[in-house]
Amino acid sequence: MARILVVDDEVGIRELLSEILYDEGHTVDLAENAAAARALRAAHRPDVVLLDIWMPDTDGVTLLKEWASQGVLDMPVIMMSGHATIDTAVEATRIGAMDFLEKPITMSRLLKTISTALERGRSGTRPAAVAAPAAVRAGGPAAYAPPPVTSTVGAVGADYGRPVQPAVAERPVPATLPADAPPRTPLQDLSLDLPLREARDAFERVYFEHHLAREGGSMTRVADKTGLERTHLYRKLKQLGIELSRKRSV
Structure with missing residues (x-):
């Protein structure tokens, strides 16, 4: 290209x-x-x-x-x-x-x-x-002003910032599970005792990782499924600290 x-x-x-x-x-x-x-x-x-x-x-x-x-x-x-x-x-x-x-x-x-x-x-x-x-x-500066940051990380969009670490609480896992027990899902490992913002970030991480895996890493299909414009999708994944593979499809 x-x-x-x-x-x-x-x-x-x-x-x-x-x-x-x-x-x-x-x-x-x-x-x-x-x-x-x-x-x-x-x-x-x-x-x-x-x-x-x-x-x-x-x-x-x-x-x-x-x-x-x-x-x-x-x-x-x-x-x-x-x-x-x-x-x-x-x-x-x-x-x-x-x-x-x-x-x-x-x-x-x-x-x-x-x-x-x-x-x-x-x-x-x-x-x-x-x-x-x-x-x-309109005369004078544009309405956009970059958000304050504590590092050199900037923002293409209004809420882009330092990646958020996943907030998944560890729970004890039984030594054995019943033979007919359904497999655990990542959502079952989310703690409802977390502060709202941390719980929301943890849920969104699981949500986007699910759709990335389901769509084979295609950013175009994930954007369609989640209803996000691709620029905002990139920003959200960065914010959540989700690694983007160079080999994914578009």
């Missing part, structure tokens, strides 16, 4: 975008800052770059200007931000950004923008003017 460079200082966003793009068949390189982005861009010329605007060392707009001034802005660049102003979005487009994604980023918007960028990159078409997101056009 394509080689995509994701540049974002928040590890949670990098991992989530990587999982989504990997499932779509793309090769993904991850950079946590401008220095890493420079090195990866030089080592592996990407087909598309997803570039966050606000980063602690060198911000995305400055890096975009640098690439443009050096004559190496020869790939489509899609800017990302959860709190950009209209001036920032317009400036990035003027410099040469192909498009602008407002966080939280939906699956459909992400994949559509990537597809458009790849088509333009293959045809060599110059990027058209990009309209600022609705929240930015």
Whole structure:
């Protein structure tokens, strides 16, 4: 498919975008800052770059200007931000950004923008003017603000955070079971004495692991079965600490 460079200082966003793009068949390189982005861009010329605007060392707009001034802005660049102003979005487009994604980023918007960028990159078409997101056009910062975190884990969606450890209480198991006893289920091992939030997290973990196993790891079918949009499904699995196998199907 394509080689995509994701540049974002928040590890949670990098991992989530990587999982989504990997499932779509793309090769993904991850950079946590401008220095890493420079090195990866030089080592592996990407087909598309997803570039966050606000980063602690060198911000995305400055890096975009640098690439443009050096004559190496020869790939489509899609800017990302959860709190950009209209001036920032317009400036990035003027410099040469192909498009602008407002966080939280939906699956459909992400994949559509990537597809458009790849088509333009293959045809060599110059990027058209990009309209600022609705929240930015309203004047001032977008409504989204990343949740406070105690580590570098960030959020593509509003509730993404540190993975929750499974809260399954241990119960004594009889030494022998009757021959006709039905097999125990994970739900029978959940303790009702847990605080509500821990009990809910434990139930959701069992629930999603059940559907992942039932659907052979297909994220598309699990999303359909559970009624979640795939971006939210990825976030929920990460939040619950459920490991996602690289070999699963989409």
